[in-house]
Amino acid sequence: MSDLAKLKNVGKAALADFAVLGVTSTAQLAACEADDLYVKLCALTGQRHDPCVHDVFAATIHEARTGEALDWWVFTPSRKERMKAGAFCVGN
Incomplete structure (x- = not known):
């Protein structure tokens, strides 16, 4: 089993990504x-x-770097602020 699967916010979809x-x-x-x-x-x-x-991705990177396992939605407000400001990366 990948060590990625042990991270708090990683399930089948995240592993596939x-x-x-x-x-x-x-x-x-x-x-x-x-x-x-x-x-x-x-x-x-x-x-x-x-x-x-x-x-x-933000939550799992944070956990990988710090060991602190936060829920993914903790990172939503900052992303939404960046979206409002036009500073969020937009994929395809």
């Missing part, structure tokens, strides 16, 4: 940025994913 992205470990994930992963996922799949996927 990480597989598409080529992310195979928490160490690799810790070096990632949520914006980059979201944009890359949208590009690789040819579709715009729900912005909440970005929040899951």
Whole structure:
């Protein structure tokens, strides 16, 4: 079992997304940025994913870097603020 599966916000869908992205470990994930992963996922799949996927990426990256397991929706308000300001990365 991948160590990614042990992260709080990782289920089957997130594991599938990480597989598409080529992310195979928490160490690799810790070096990632949520914006980059979201944009890359949208590009690789040819579709715009729900912005909440970005929040899951942010939460899992945070946990991989700090060990602190927060719910993914903790990261939603900051993403929504960035969306309002036009500063959120928009995939496809």
